[in-house]
Each structure stands twice: as structure tokens, then as C-alpha cells.
Amino acid sequence: MRFFSDNAAAAHPAVIDAIAESNRLDTAYDGDSWSQCLDAAFSELFETDVRALWVATGTAANCLALATLCPSYGAILCHRDAHIENDEAGAPALFTGGAKLTLLDGEGAKLLPETVEAACARVRKDVHQVQPRALSITNATEYGLSYRASEVAAIGDAARRHGLGLHMDGARFANAVAFTGESPANLTWRAGVDALSFGFVKNGGLNAEALIFFRRELADEAVVMRKRSGHLFSKGRSLAAQLLAMLDGDLWMENGRKANAAAQRMATAAPDRLVHPVEANEVFLRMTSDEAAALRAQGFDFYDWGVGEIRLVTSWNSDDTAVAKLSAAIASL
Amino acid sequence: MRFFSDNAAAAHPAVIDAIAESNRLDTAYDGDSWSQCLDAAFSELFETDVRALWVATGTAANCLALATLCPSYGAILCHRDAHIENDEAGAPALFTGGAKLTLLDGEGAKLLPETVEAACARVRKDVHQVQPRALSITNATEYGLSYRASEVAAIGDAARRHGLGLHMDGARFANAVAFTGESPANLTWRAGVDALSFGFVKNGGLNAEALIFFRRELADEAVVMRKRSGHLFSKGRSLAAQLLAMLDGDLWMENGRKANAAAQRMATAAPDRLVHPVEANEVFLRMTSDEAAALRAQGFDFYDWGVGEIRLVTSWNSDDTAVAKLSAAIASL
Amino acid sequence: MRFFSDNAAAAHPAVIDAIAESNRLDTAYDGDSWSQCLDAAFSELFETDVRALWVATGTAANCLALATLCPSYGAILCHRDAHIENDEAGAPALFTGGAKLTLLDGEGAKLLPETVEAACARVRKDVHQVQPRALSITNATEYGLSYRASEVAAIGDAARRHGLGLHMDGARFANAVAFTGESPANLTWRAGVDALSFGFVKNGGLNAEALIFFRRELADEAVVMRKRSGHLFSKGRSLAAQLLAMLDGDLWMENGRKANAAAQRMATAAPDRLVHPVEANEVFLRMTSDEAAALRAQGFDFYDWGVGEIRLVTSWNSDDTAVAKLSAAIASL
Amino acid sequence: MRFFSDNAAAAHPAVIDAIAESNRLDTAYDGDSWSQCLDAAFSELFETDVRALWVATGTAANCLALATLCPSYGAILCHRDAHIENDEAGAPALFTGGAKLTLLDGEGAKLLPETVEAACARVRKDVHQVQPRALSITNATEYGLSYRASEVAAIGDAARRHGLGLHMDGARFANAVAFTGESPANLTWRAGVDALSFGFVKNGGLNAEALIFFRRELADEAVVMRKRSGHLFSKGRSLAAQLLAMLDGDLWMENGRKANAAAQRMATAAPDRLVHPVEANEVFLRMTSDEAAALRAQGFDFYDWGVGEIRLVTSWNSDDTAVAKLSAAIASL
Structure with missing residues (x-):
């Protein structure tokens, strides 16, 4: 994912x-x-x-x-x-x-x-x-x-x-x-x-x-x-x-909306972790390296953004299930 | 063509x-x-x-x-x-x-x-x-x-x-x-x-x-x-x-051979007009502008190469019929 | 010189x-x-x-x-x-x-x-x-x-x-x-x-x-x-x-005139050797390598210009005596 | 000066x-x-x-x-x-x-x-x-x-x-x-x-x-x-x-020493104004624009270095008298 x-x-x-x-x-x-x-x-x-x-x-x-x-x-x-x-x-x-x-x-x-x-x-x-x-x-x-x-x-x-x-x-x-x-x-x-x-x-x-x-x-x-x-x-x-x-x-607008919507779902799951407001398809979250490791262990793949932050990027075809799972996983950290 | x-x-x-x-x-x-x-x-x-x-x-x-x-x-x-x-x-x-x-x-x-x-x-x-x-x-x-x-x-x-x-x-x-x-x-x-x-x-x-x-x-x-x-x-x-x-x-070799073969067919049709030996998929022919115009009138499209010459280029999918027609048309100029 | x-x-x-x-x-x-x-x-x-x-x-x-x-x-x-x-x-x-x-x-x-x-x-x-x-x-x-x-x-x-x-x-x-x-x-x-x-x-x-x-x-x-x-x-x-x-x-004109005049003197000494008309301060002469060597042996320094030619350049302070000597030396080759 | x-x-x-x-x-x-x-x-x-x-x-x-x-x-x-x-x-x-x-x-x-x-x-x-x-x-x-x-x-x-x-x-x-x-x-x-x-x-x-x-x-x-x-x-x-x-x-060392010495003299005159230690021939001083204007009115010429600072540069031939005058002028601001 x-x-x-x-x-x-x-x-x-x-x-x-x-x-x-x-x-x-x-x-x-x-x-x-x-x-x-x-x-x-x-x-x-x-x-x-x-x-x-x-x-x-x-x-x-x-x-x-x-x-x-x-x-x-x-x-x-x-x-x-x-x-x-x-x-x-x-x-x-x-x-x-x-x-x-x-x-x-x-x-x-x-x-x-x-x-x-x-x-x-x-x-x-x-x-x-x-x-x-x-x-x-x-x-x-x-x-x-x-x-x-x-x-x-x-x-x-x-x-x-x-x-x-x-x-x-x-x-x-x-x-x-x-x-x-x-x-x-x-x-x-x-x-x-x-x-x-x-x-x-x-x-x-x-x-x-x-x-x-x-x-x-x-x-x-x-x-x-x-x-x-x-x-x-x-x-x-x-x-x-x-x-x-x-x-x-x-189609370009439709794709853009889908990616944004996926990002919003994840933002909603972790309002306290947001480094920046989510106004597009990128979500920057505060996260310890242990937490990040825990997510990766569940099969999620993402970018470390310096120390203590991660970046999640959604796209036009981000899988709904994967987004839901990741949102849940973050919420339950 | x-x-x-x-x-x-x-x-x-x-x-x-x-x-x-x-x-x-x-x-x-x-x-x-x-x-x-x-x-x-x-x-x-x-x-x-x-x-x-x-x-x-x-x-x-x-x-x-x-x-x-x-x-x-x-x-x-x-x-x-x-x-x-x-x-x-x-x-x-x-x-x-x-x-x-x-x-x-x-x-x-x-x-x-x-x-x-x-x-x-x-x-x-x-x-x-x-x-x-x-x-x-x-x-x-x-x-x-x-x-x-x-x-x-x-x-x-x-x-x-x-x-x-x-x-x-x-x-x-x-x-x-x-x-x-x-x-x-x-x-x-x-x-x-x-x-x-x-x-x-x-x-x-x-x-x-x-x-x-x-x-x-x-x-x-x-x-x-x-x-x-x-x-x-x-x-x-x-x-x-x-x-x-x-x-x-x-596939690359097969395509290259096809293009070369088409060029050779045209070269064979006009041996006296060849400006250069044909050793690939390009055929340079001596041709007056009237002759070139005559070919174009028959639906053939090609490049004038300076004055008195034309360039024909074949490709992996040059149409056999078109090659045959062009060869014939050149031969009968 | x-x-x-x-x-x-x-x-x-x-x-x-x-x-x-x-x-x-x-x-x-x-x-x-x-x-x-x-x-x-x-x-x-x-x-x-x-x-x-x-x-x-x-x-x-x-x-x-x-x-x-x-x-x-x-x-x-x-x-x-x-x-x-x-x-x-x-x-x-x-x-x-x-x-x-x-x-x-x-x-x-x-x-x-x-x-x-x-x-x-x-x-x-x-x-x-x-x-x-x-x-x-x-x-x-x-x-x-x-x-x-x-x-x-x-x-x-x-x-x-x-x-x-x-x-x-x-x-x-x-x-x-x-x-x-x-x-x-x-x-x-x-x-x-x-x-x-x-x-x-x-x-x-x-x-x-x-x-x-x-x-x-x-x-x-x-x-x-x-x-x-x-x-x-x-x-x-x-x-x-x-x-x-x-x-x-x-002063720039005076200097230019002097250099040109020196070039003209040498051109006059070797009208048959001139490769180009002399219209500035450069003189290109046809000259065999033996002839060039002979001049050099007399203390003249110049540029070989490809095979069979030399280039002489005068300047605002070309020495009159040197110019006269070189002109004479060329004339008597 | x-x-x-x-x-x-x-x-x-x-x-x-x-x-x-x-x-x-x-x-x-x-x-x-x-x-x-x-x-x-x-x-x-x-x-x-x-x-x-x-x-x-x-x-x-x-x-x-x-x-x-x-x-x-x-x-x-x-x-x-x-x-x-x-x-x-x-x-x-x-x-x-x-x-x-x-x-x-x-x-x-x-x-x-x-x-x-x-x-x-x-x-x-x-x-x-x-x-x-x-x-x-x-x-x-x-x-x-x-x-x-x-x-x-x-x-x-x-x-x-x-x-x-x-x-x-x-x-x-x-x-x-x-x-x-x-x-x-x-x-x-x-x-x-x-x-x-x-x-x-x-x-x-x-x-x-x-x-x-x-x-x-x-x-x-x-x-x-x-x-x-x-x-x-x-x-x-x-x-x-x-x-x-x-x-x-x-000579290069002698010149360098002279310029440095002139800078040191001015540094000594204004120890409290120094922005940086003076280790060469430049002196950066804190100075209000009024003070700077006062110095300029006395005939001194220098560079404003942003707001509230000036730069004085000495050279191998900085005039001793001018350096002394400027040092005194700064000290008495």
C-alpha cells in the first residue's frame, strides 16, 4: 500500500x-x-x-x-x-x-x-x-x-x-x-x-x-x-x-478531486498530527520513528520527511481500502 | 503514401x-x-x-x-x-x-x-x-x-x-x-x-x-x-x-530488415538515379522537380533534398503495396 | 628584429x-x-x-x-x-x-x-x-x-x-x-x-x-x-x-599609419610574392622554407603561415632600420 | 578622506x-x-x-x-x-x-x-x-x-x-x-x-x-x-x-601590515562600536545615521552597511593624518 x-x-x-x-x-x-x-x-x-x-x-x-x-x-x-x-x-x-x-x-x-x-x-x-x-x-x-x-x-x-x-x-x-x-x-x-x-x-x-x-x-x-x-x-x-x-x-479535475479526497480522509484521521493544513493531495504528519516503523510493519509505504515527520501522498487511483486502513492505523497509533 | x-x-x-x-x-x-x-x-x-x-x-x-x-x-x-x-x-x-x-x-x-x-x-x-x-x-x-x-x-x-x-x-x-x-x-x-x-x-x-x-x-x-x-x-x-x-x-532486427528491404526494392527500381548506395532505409534519387511533382500527383509524399534530388525513407511498417506502386511509378518516369 | x-x-x-x-x-x-x-x-x-x-x-x-x-x-x-x-x-x-x-x-x-x-x-x-x-x-x-x-x-x-x-x-x-x-x-x-x-x-x-x-x-x-x-x-x-x-x-591614427607604412615598404620590396594585397599592417608572402630559414638566419623573426607562406606584421613602433633590412633581405632572396 | x-x-x-x-x-x-x-x-x-x-x-x-x-x-x-x-x-x-x-x-x-x-x-x-x-x-x-x-x-x-x-x-x-x-x-x-x-x-x-x-x-x-x-x-x-x-x-606583506595597522588604530578608537573583531583592514562599526552624517560632514567617506552600521576600509596607503582624524572624530561622537 x-x-x-x-x-x-x-x-x-x-x-x-x-x-x-x-x-x-x-x-x-x-x-x-x-x-x-x-x-x-x-x-x-x-x-x-x-x-x-x-x-x-x-x-x-x-x-x-x-x-x-x-x-x-x-x-x-x-x-x-x-x-x-x-x-x-x-x-x-x-x-x-x-x-x-x-x-x-x-x-x-x-x-x-x-x-x-x-x-x-x-x-x-x-x-x-x-x-x-x-x-x-x-x-x-x-x-x-x-x-x-x-x-x-x-x-x-x-x-x-x-x-x-x-x-x-x-x-x-x-x-x-x-x-x-x-x-x-x-x-x-x-x-x-x-x-x-x-x-x-x-x-x-x-x-x-x-x-x-x-x-x-x-x-x-x-x-x-x-x-x-x-x-x-x-x-x-x-x-x-x-x-x-x-x-x-x-478528467483532470475528477482525478484531482479523488486524490484530494483521499488526503482529506487521512487528515481527518489524525488532526493533531498535521504539520500543515491539507489543501491538496499531500499529508505531512508528525510521527516518531517508532510509529512510522509500526505503520511500515503493517505494509504501508511512505517517505520520512526529516526527523519526526512523514509525508503521505495520495493519487487519482489511491485505493479506497488502503486509505481507510492507513487512516485507521494512524488513528490507533 | x-x-x-x-x-x-x-x-x-x-x-x-x-x-x-x-x-x-x-x-x-x-x-x-x-x-x-x-x-x-x-x-x-x-x-x-x-x-x-x-x-x-x-x-x-x-x-x-x-x-x-x-x-x-x-x-x-x-x-x-x-x-x-x-x-x-x-x-x-x-x-x-x-x-x-x-x-x-x-x-x-x-x-x-x-x-x-x-x-x-x-x-x-x-x-x-x-x-x-x-x-x-x-x-x-x-x-x-x-x-x-x-x-x-x-x-x-x-x-x-x-x-x-x-x-x-x-x-x-x-x-x-x-x-x-x-x-x-x-x-x-x-x-x-x-x-x-x-x-x-x-x-x-x-x-x-x-x-x-x-x-x-x-x-x-x-x-x-x-x-x-x-x-x-x-x-x-x-x-x-x-x-x-x-x-x-x-524485434528491433526484424524491423530493421523490413525497412531495409523496402528501400532495396525502390533502389532496384531506379538504379540509375541513385545518389548514394542504399545500405539502410534511405533512398536518395536524382530527380527533376517535374518528375517529383508527377510522383506527388500520384499521392506519394517525400522530401526534396536540395535541387534535383529527393529522399525516400522507408520504415518497419512501410506498406508493401505503396512501395511497389512507388517503385513502379519511379521506373516509369 | x-x-x-x-x-x-x-x-x-x-x-x-x-x-x-x-x-x-x-x-x-x-x-x-x-x-x-x-x-x-x-x-x-x-x-x-x-x-x-x-x-x-x-x-x-x-x-x-x-x-x-x-x-x-x-x-x-x-x-x-x-x-x-x-x-x-x-x-x-x-x-x-x-x-x-x-x-x-x-x-x-x-x-x-x-x-x-x-x-x-x-x-x-x-x-x-x-x-x-x-x-x-x-x-x-x-x-x-x-x-x-x-x-x-x-x-x-x-x-x-x-x-x-x-x-x-x-x-x-x-x-x-x-x-x-x-x-x-x-x-x-x-x-x-x-x-x-x-x-x-x-x-x-x-x-x-x-x-x-x-x-x-x-x-x-x-x-x-x-x-x-x-x-x-x-x-x-x-x-x-x-x-x-x-x-x-x-595618436591612434598616427600609430596606424606608421604600421601601415612599414608594411607597404615590405610589400614594395616583394610585389611578386604577395599572397594578398597589403591594406593594413600585415604582409603575407609566398616563400619556400629554405628562403624563410635564410631570413631567420639573418635575425628576422616571423610566423610561418602554413606551407610556403610567411606572415610579417608591423606595428606602430616597427624599427625603420629593421624594416629596411628585412625589405632588402627579401628582395635579394 | x-x-x-x-x-x-x-x-x-x-x-x-x-x-x-x-x-x-x-x-x-x-x-x-x-x-x-x-x-x-x-x-x-x-x-x-x-x-x-x-x-x-x-x-x-x-x-x-x-x-x-x-x-x-x-x-x-x-x-x-x-x-x-x-x-x-x-x-x-x-x-x-x-x-x-x-x-x-x-x-x-x-x-x-x-x-x-x-x-x-x-x-x-x-x-x-x-x-x-x-x-x-x-x-x-x-x-x-x-x-x-x-x-x-x-x-x-x-x-x-x-x-x-x-x-x-x-x-x-x-x-x-x-x-x-x-x-x-x-x-x-x-x-x-x-x-x-x-x-x-x-x-x-x-x-x-x-x-x-x-x-x-x-x-x-x-x-x-x-x-x-x-x-x-x-x-x-x-x-x-x-x-x-x-x-x-x-612588499605585499609590508602593504598588508600598513593597512592592518590603520584599521587597528580606528578599532582602538571605538572599541564599543565594533561589530566584529578587527583582524584585517576592515572595521565595521555600529553607528546611527545621524552619527554617520556627522562624520561625512567632516569630510569622511565610507560605506553604510545596512542600517545602523558602517564599514571603514583602510589600504596600504591610507593617510596617517586622515586615519588619526577619523579615529578622533569617531571617539568624540
Whole structure:
């Protein structure tokens, strides 16, 4: 019974079907009929004209976005615990040509506008210090908190005041949308977001993420850099088809809701242990190593999060029985 | 009836089946049971211990290999018409940190040892000139010629004499093996190759290539750079499963043979028009634009190759009837 | 008696005096009173508002200029024998983040507009091929030819038609101005040049070159990259003072004329041996290795230029007697 | 009366004389007779065989050193207030190809071995996190503290245990040697330092620093990168001559002692205001903005260091009278 990570879950059957169905000769790269539908499909979802590119990994999506927003000699503000800082092996530096990540603090990996303001104020406006040029926030955050639209908008205002491009790492965007009930538009471009890594892999996709540009001209550069970084697939239709399958009938929302619901059940079972509010599909619990060992002995698999904490992650296909069992097991510790 | 490129063909059904079959929760990245089989499976094929990494695109495979063989301040020798020079958007520079491609000539995109020797001799041994550190050859070449094992070995000797790491871009390695009848081992490490981009996508795969390191220690660096360039898939099992399906029962060889056979049929139909010998699955023909237009009017699709030439590419599932029709149509021009 | 290279010559005494004279406490970096004069001084020389930055080496000047004109994923067109290709250790790739040098042919290292046009035409307008974004010419060229203003203008037109930024490597700009009798303005911005590496080191400077931006906004990025590449000197006044000393009383022109005159004397002595017309301070002569040895035995020092050719370079302080002796020695071979 | 920075001071007359004296034709780059003496001169000073390269700026020295010690995908540990992090415009990322700076805390910009150990322990040993490969310390630190040899040795032990190359930014190495009374050898290679940026510009040089490699093989790569970053001067003799002049008669030590003595005088005048012990040529004082304004009104020039602090920097030629006046002025605030 694995609660290790949503990125290890199986893909949704509809996604596998879409791959199989798109498996026929068509124009290579992104000239095929599936890829050609992406702009329209995502524009409808976001209620504005967007450019939508498939990429295969979240790291690629994040870093291509950042590379359009920040020059090699600029800095990207982000949370100290951001995925781009901690889990991408320095990829942002590769894609941007060496841009610096300036690390900010914030409860639950969430940034506040005043933190952004203060960070900008600390930088001398001279050639000796790396000037901030972009800001990246994660929604839902690495600790499972979801920004509300108003919170993103406040961050977006700060970004604009300081001339920062705004990127949202939406590896768990579905979970944030499902939790907040906000529209995708309100959580992004209406709040000042320039580019969104719209994650599908953690939400039932196999190997397709959408990179969405609300400032559409940025996509011109991104398509070049996608190729230059080896991310232009010749049979790109298999990625486009996955995305379309996830959008179809709002499967992405349905999956996000299921994962969130499973997380809530576990949160309910252990309200006193919660390290962070549960606003997506991650549950961080205070737990001694003995307790953790006891759970593992019962067949549960999960991540130790430093000393005295564990992380449980649910997914679109978290098994109901397993969730119930784990909830019970935690409650009875 | 498309003869445009093998990279646009459908994937083999066995590959799609393997993706579906591997679609279950397992350890993320390359910790799953499929990925863990790759070293052994390719070691058996190559009759020596190798490290085998999945990557999704040929560009990624080539550039990761080159980045392990050449420092940022070194040069990579390659043919003027090499894919890494002409069709990868400068990706080698991104992955290596700016290494230079030094372009060499050679009939049919094939390099000769003396050309390599001469290129090395031209470089002054000082800090002002970029020193060659690696050599990349393509087998089969971009013009559909296949290196024999003895030819690779002669190149390998030249590389060793000048301290060059040797990379083989095997986007069409299956076609070269099928045409020459040489063993994979003889065409690679026994001939001095350090790293091979073993292509599957053009040969029936969907989005999985194998990056093979014969100097196994190079793989340690490559796995870091794979992640850093955004090419480490969380559900990597879907790539590993494709490779294993292609190796199973030597499907890769069967596919290569089929594509080669289709090319030979067309070559036989137009012996006087051949620009290059047909030693893989590509056929380059002299043809006026009027003739090309006539073929297109009959429903055939292909690439103009400069002025007065066309390129026909066959694949593992080139339609027999279409091949016969095109052969006849060319013969009767 | 050394005719090896102008870059090894002594600096002009006025330059050394200027360094000594500027050796007093002032604002660091480029905030001092000397540095603050550069824009005005060069604007007057060029008859238009320019931004002028000191840098210490020609490589730095060239590469900073190119980095403002070409993105990491673009190509820079230049002659096959250009200094940026052959003698800068790959520095353009470092400064631009991996831009590609596309090598063109041309008599005497001089480019023609039609060569530039043809090079642009050869590139497919897709994401697979690196798109040209800049063009670099050297004046005087690496073989001592000088572009006339009309020739630069024709190149400039071609550059503009294809959206290429135009850089001039003027390591021997003084020699070109002196030879052609054209104004600095006519040879540069009036002919479409965006940025000029205005060389002084080969012309009597110690370690100061001027990087001139005619598109002034480019300088904003260049000053950041100058610092980021370690080229912002804390006592920059010593560089600025050198440039001002060279401009003072047109010392740079006087030095250029002297070097050219010495070259002409040697050219006159060996009209039948000339490989290229002598239009600056370099003389390329056909010469057997026996003849070269004979000259060396008489105490002359110079560069073999491949087989059967030698290169003689004069400088602002080439010794008249040595020049006369060498001219006589060549004439009597 | 300026106490703004030592990097704005005049160069020592002996340095200017050396430049003038070396101003004659010699072999270009570092083939001249001055440059050829550096290895021997510094080997004697350090009591072991070293390779010594001239470079013109501290940023270049630091970043060339780091680029030999850390691959593009590695991390460099340093103090949060290190010059390489705060004042070099991201140059380490340019030179290393994107290595990450991991920021550590420590009183007075000084690192402790246990801090290094803890930082290494925090990094998961997987491909997702950037692995530490180098460690950079500054001696004297950015806050004017000097590491003792035993402290460096403890750091060096920690570095070795974790496979980190050890770099010392010695922009004020002379001040540290003068203050501690330790030998250059004890403060560097005997304590595990692999490469030292030996600063001269802040200590009376004009534009020459020495980059010292105790692991001599690293210099082979550094000389290539020096050229590739535009830092190989054609008249390098002017840099080498400066270094030799500074070594001659231990002028560098004499200058360091003078600067330190001036700082001590001011420290003595304001013992209660000291933010840090004064162990080099920098004095950080607590001071209200009114007090600072009062000093400025008396003609003193210095840096505000955040709110409520100022920084005074002395140099080899700090004027005795000015130092006395400022000391008195502070004492009577």
C-alpha cells in the first residue's frame, strides 16, 4: 500500500487508450493533428488565448518557462523548498544559462508578497549583484498548500512592480484548482501569471505535461529551446493525445478531486498530527520513528520527511481500502 | 503514401502493448523493475558489460553521450551533414556547455580515418584553438550508408591516437546491423566506440532510445545530466518497457530488415538515379522537380533534398503495396 | 628584429604615462573621471551618440558584443578564418551560452553580401536548425585586407534584410581607417554596424580596448555581462586613461599609419610574392622554407603561415632600420 | 578622506614602475620572461611547487579556480555573505557552466567545519539534488576576520571527508597573513587548500592577481579557461611584472601590515562600536545615521552597511593624518 509519491502511480486507462489511439503515422514533431489542437483546447479552459506546448517532464516544463522569463545573468526568486531548487538537479541553471535561484522563506512553502518585496529591496541596483528577473511559485505547494486566486494576485502585483516574470509550477495544479474551487483563469493569468507548468503526470498522465504561455510571444522562444534541450519528440502526438484525454470531460479535475479526497480522509484521521493544513493531495504528519516503523510493519509505504515527520501522498487511483486502513492505523497509533 | 521520414511512422503494436502492460505503480524514475533490467539485457546483446539508460529522444541520447566525452572547452569532430550539426538546434552546445562542432567532409556523410587525422593535425596545440576531444559518427549515416566493422575500427584507432572519445549516433543502428550483418559488438566497442545512441524511435519505438555506455563509468555522469536536462521521467518504466519489447525476440532486427528491404526494392527500381548506395532505409534519387511533382500527383509524399534530388525513407511498417506502386511509378518516369 | 605580431609590441610611452598619471584614488570600477569621459570622447570621434566601454582584451570585446547580438540558440555568421573562430578558444560560446559560429568563405577573410545571403538561404526556417542572428566581420581582416565603407554598407544591408545584428571586430580598425581614408563613422554605424570592437592593444595600447555600441541600448546588457565575465576592473581608470591617451591628438591614427607604412615598404620590396594585397599592417608572402630559414638566419623573426607562406606584421613602433633590412633581405632572396 | 574601499586606492609606485619597466617587446601572452618567473617565485613563497597564473581581477581568479574544482552539475558551498555570492554578478555560474552556490551561515562570514559537515549531510545522495563538489572560504573574510591555520585545516579536513575541492578567496590574503603571522604555506596547502586567489589589487597592485594552484594539474584546465573567458592578455608581462614587484622584498606583506595597522588604530578608537573583531583592514562599526552624517560632514567617506552600521576600509596607503582624524572624530561622537 504505497503512499510514497503520486508520480509513481499508474497512468489513467483513458491516457493509455489515447496513446494507443494516436499511434498512427502523422506529421512528425508537433505538426500532427493532436498537437495542433492544444492551443484551442487550453485556450478554452483558460478563457483566453494561450499557447500550449507538450513536454514530457515537469522539470522540462518548469525550466523552459523560466528560461523565457529570466536571462542568464538574472535571478529567479523562489521558495527555499521549491522543487526547482531542491529536486531538479540544477536544471534551471542549465536551461537559463546560469540564472541564480534566490531562496525565500514562507510557511508551508508558500510565498507572501511582502517577502518578495523585501527580497527585491535587498538587492543593490548595480552590476555586482544579480538582479531579480523572475519569480516562481508552486501551486499546490511542495507542502500541499493551495494559493487562493487573491493570494496569487497579490504576488502577481509584487512581481509586476519589480519587473519580474511570474511562473507557476503547477505540478499539482489540478489539486489546487479542485481544492480552492477557483477557475484556472483566476488562479493564473488573471492573477498575473505569465507561464504555467500544468502538471498531468502526477494526476494520471503517463509522460505529458502542458506548458502554458499566457504571454503568448514567450512560446516562440520556448519551442526553440524545447528542441535545443532534446525535448521535441518526433511522435509528439502521443503526448498531445494524453493531454487531450485528460481535458476530455474534465478528467483532470475528477482525478484531482479523488486524490484530494483521499488526503482529506487521512487528515481527518489524525488532526493533531498535521504539520500543515491539507489543501491538496499531500499529508505531512508528525510521527516518531517508532510509529512510522509500526505503520511500515503493517505494509504501508511512505517517505520520512526529516526527523519526526512523514509525508503521505495520495493519487487519482489511491485505493479506497488502503486509505481507510492507513487512516485507521494512524488513528490507533 | 508517405515516404517522408521513419520518425513519423506508427510505433510497433508490441511497443504499445508493453507501455500498457507496464502501466502500474512501481518505483519512480529508473528504480522500477523494467528499468532495472536494461543493463543486463543490453549487456547480453553487446556481449560485454554495458550501462544502458533510457532517454526519450535521439537528440537527448546524442547530447548526453557527447557531454560525457567532451568538456565545454573542447571540440567534437563530426561530418558536416551530421544530425548533431544540422538537426538538433544547437543542443550539443547546450549539453556540453559550449563545445564546438568541427565539421569534416566525407562521401555520403561517412568519415574516413585520414580525414580525422588531418583535422587533428590542423589544430595548433595551444590555448587559442579549441582542442578536439571527441568524435561522432553516424551509423547508418544521414545518407543511408552503413559503416562496416573494419571501417569503424579504423576510425576508432584514429580517435584513440588523438585522445578522442568516440560516439556513434545510431539513430538507424538497426538498419546498419541488418545491412552489414555484423554483430552489435563488432560495430561498436570492439571497434573503439565509447558510447552509442541506440535508436528505437525510427525503428518501431514510440519515445524510447537507449544510451549505451561501453566505458561504463561515463554513465555515472550521464545519469546526473539526464536529470539536469529534464530527461528523467518519473514513470520511466514506460520507456524501459519499450526497449525490452524491442529487444524481445530481436524485434528491433526484424524491423530493421523490413525497412531495409523496402528501400532495396525502390533502389532496384531506379538504379540509375541513385545518389548514394542504399545500405539502410534511405533512398536518395536524382530527380527533376517535374518528375517529383508527377510522383506527388500520384499521392506519394517525400522530401526534396536540395535541387534535383529527393529522399525516400522507408520504415518497419512501410506498406508493401505503396512501395511497389512507388517503385513502379519511379521506373516509369 | 621581430615581425611576429603587433600584439607583442611595446605600448606607446604616452599610454604608460597615462596609466601612471591616472594612478590615484578615485571611484572604483567605471565610476572614475576617466571612464566617465569615454562616451563623450568616442561619440565625438564617431559623430553620433555612442556608448563606449573599456575592456582589457580583444576576445572580451568581441564576445561581449556578440553576446548582446545573438541569443544562446542562435548562430553567428563569420569568415572561416575569423579570429573569433580560430583564436579565441571557443570564447564566443562561453559568452553567448552556446551560440554557433557558421563559417563562410571569402577571399582574404573578407565576406561578400552574396555569401551572407546564401548562408541565410541555406538555413531551413524551423526549430531544428540554428537560425542566424548575428554577423561578424573583421576590419582590417585577418589577412590584412580593409573593407571600404561601401563594402561594409552592402554587408550591412544584407544583415538587416535577414535580421542579423552586425558586429565588427576592429582589432586593427586603426589600420583600416588609415588605409581607406574613410571616417570611423562611415566604416561603422553609417554602414549598419551595431557594435565595434575597437582595438588599441595591437596599436600601442597596453591592455585596453574599446567596445563601442552604436545601438546604445545594447550597452546596458554588456555592462552586466562585463562584470559577470570578470572583466570589470576595480581600477578601471587605468584602462580608460589608455583609451583617452590614444584618442588624444589622434595618436591612434598616427600609430596606424606608421604600421601601415612599414608594411607597404615590405610589400614594395616583394610585389611578386604577395599572397594578398597589403591594406593594413600585415604582409603575407609566398616563400619556400629554405628562403624563410635564410631570413631567420639573418635575425628576422616571423610566423610561418602554413606551407610556403610567411606572415610579417608591423606595428606602430616597427624599427625603420629593421624594416629596411628585412625589405632588402627579401628582395635579394 | 576616503575609507570606502581598498579596491579604489592607488597602486603602489613600485607596481607602476614595474609596468613601465616591462614595457618592451617580448613574447606575447604568458610566454614572456616575467610570466615565466611566476611559478618559481610563488613556489618559493609557498615552500612547495605551485602553478601561478596571472589574472586581472579577483572575480576571474575566483571563478577560474572554482571552474577547475566543480563541474557544471555540482554545488559550491560558501558563506551567505561571500563575495562570489554577493558581488560577482553570477560569474561563478558562467565560468562553471551553472554550478550552484549553496549558502552557509557563520559568524563574521567565517565558516566552521561542522557547518560544512551539516550542509553535506542535508543533501540526499541522488540525482535529484545537486551534490556538493567544492567549498570556498574567504581569508580574510568579507567582515575582516582572519582564519588561523588550524581553522583552515579543520575546514580542509571536512572538505576532504566529503570529496570537496577547497578554494580560498584571498582577495585580502596579505591582510590575513599579516594579522595571523602564519606562513602562506600553513594557511593554504598545508591546511588542505587546492587553489588560492591571491589578491594584489586591494593591496597595492593595479590590475594583477595571482591564481595559485597547489594541485598543480588543475592549472592545465585553468589556462584554457583563462583564454576562453577572454582573460589571456597579449601583453601579459605587465601583469606578471606587477606580481613580481609585489613579491620583491615582501612588499605585499609590508602593504598588508600598513593597512592592518590603520584599521587597528580606528578599532582602538571605538572599541564599543565594533561589530566584529578587527583582524584585517576592515572595521565595521555600529553607528546611527545621524552619527554617520556627522562624520561625512567632516569630510569622511565610507560605506553604510545596512542600517545602523558602517564599514571603514583602510589600504596600504591610507593617510596617517586622515586615519588619526577619523579615529578622533569617531571617539568624540
